[in-house]
Amino acid sequence: xxxxxxxxxxxxxxxxxxxxxxxxxxxxxxxxxxxxxxxxxxxxxxxxxxxxxxxxxxxxxxxxxxxxxxxxxxxxxxxxxxxxxxxxxxxxxxxxxxxxxxxxxxxxxxxxxxxxxxxxxxxxxxxxxxxxxxxxxxxxxxxxxxxxxxxxxxxxxxxxxxxxxxxxxxxxxxxxxxxxxxxxxxxxxxxxxxxxxxxxxxxxxxxxxxxxxxxxxxxxxxxxxxxxxxxxxxxxxxxxxxxxxxxxxxxxx
Numbered sequence: 148x149x150x151x152x153x154x155x156x157x158x159x160x161x162x163x164x165x166x167x168x169x170x171x172x173x174x175x176x177x178x179x180x181x182x183x184x185x186x187x188x189x190x191x192x193x194x195x196x197x198x199x200x201x202x203x204x205x206x207x208x209x210x211x212x213x214x215x216x217x218x219x220x221x222x223x224x225x226x227x228x229x230x231x232x233x234x235x236x237x238x239x240x241x242x243x244x245x246x247x248x249x250x251x252x253x254x255x256x257x258x259x260x261x262x263x264x265x266x267x268x269x270x271x272x273x274x275x276x277x278x279x280x281x282x283x284x285x286x287x288x289x290x291x292x293x294x295x296x297x298x299x300x301x302x303x304x305x306x307x308x309x310x311x312x313x314x315x316x317x318x319x320x321x322x323x324x325x326x327x328x329x330x331x332x333x334x335x336x337x338x339x340x341x342x343x344x345x346x347x348x349x350x351x352x353x354x355x356x357x358x359x360x361x362x363x364x365x366x367x368x369x370x371x372x373x374x375x376x377x378x379x380x381x382x383x384x385x386x387x388x389x390x391x392x393x394x395x396x397x398x399x400x
Contacts, residue, residue: 148305148365150355151264152257153314155232156277162222162229164270173256173266180294181262185218187282188261188274192216201281211275223270226257237352240267247359255355258314260287263295278313291317305365308393309351326393327368329354330385331400350400354380368394 169178191198195212198204204211214221223229227240227248243251248268255267260276278287295318299306306326308315320326331347354375363374375382375398385395 148254149302149307150255150358151299151306151308151310151320152234152255152351152355153310154257154259155230155235156275157231158229158273159224159231160273162224162270162272164223166220167218167223167270167272172262172269172271174264174298176298177263177294180290183285183290184261184276184282184287187285188215188218188276190283202275202277203280204275208275214273215275218272218274221272223272225268226259226265226271227251227255227267229271229273230257233348234352234355237349238356239352243356243359246362250362251359255359258295258310258318260291260314260317263291264298264318278311278317288317292319294318296321305367305371306393307371309355320393322390322393325367327371328393328395329382329398330395331398333400346400350398354398368396372396 169175169181172178172181191201192212192215195209198212198215199209202211225240227235227238240248240251252266252268256264257267259265259271260278260280261274262271265271276282280287299318300321302321304325306320308320308326308328315328320328329351331350333346357378357380361374361378363370365371365374372382372384381399383397383399385397388395
């Protein structure tokens with residue numbers, strides 16, 4: 148089983164581990180693509196104003212430029228601890244016990260615009276880059292789409308995609324049994340559904356934490372739906388999106 152999470156714009160500062168080493172990251176076939184994004188970001192770092200524009204930063208976010216400039220020597224920490232924001236605050240990884248963190252290391256993958264897919268416990272630095280950021284000579288969607296799709300296509304078993312649509316476009320999940328895209332919705336008194344934003348992220352964080360605490364061994368979509376129901380989550384099959392897209396399930400927040 149793999150759980151795919153989106154990253155977050157916001158990240159914790161600091162860290163206690165050595166600077167970024169690509170050899171310490173999961174999915175080594177992405178190393179070449181990682182080197183290219185790091186080089187492009189380094190090139191962009193020469194011009195602070197250009198970086199502000201490329202990353203769509205406001206005046207109060209100027210410190211993000213320094214983060215990127217200092218990235219080569221910056222300390223690292225586990226990816227699941229690095230990211231903050233609504234989803235990761237609900238997940239609250241630093242408070243997980245050792246067994247839950249070990250399970251996260253085997254199952255949770257975060258999709259970074261800078262580094263591609265990284266394992267939950269992979270050591271990563273603080274940085275600023277989004278799926279729609281502009282880097283010199285490099286379009287992130289074209290850059291990442293094929294390598295990440297190839298990695299995900301080799302993943303066996305249940306694949307639970309909790310990424311935003313922007314990151315799912317940066318590396319599509321395979322279309323096969325057991326590969327599912329989770330869409331968070333609310334249902335009003337009349338039975339009408341609508342997609343959520345803030346509570347979308349919060350629901351994904353709470354769901355992921357529940358999986359890590361319970362540590363179920365899930366191999367199929369049916370097993371996922373049964374476990375979710377038993378754990379108190381309202382999760383159902385969504386509408387069919389055609390043969391070109393993974394099966395959708397709806398998580399009611």
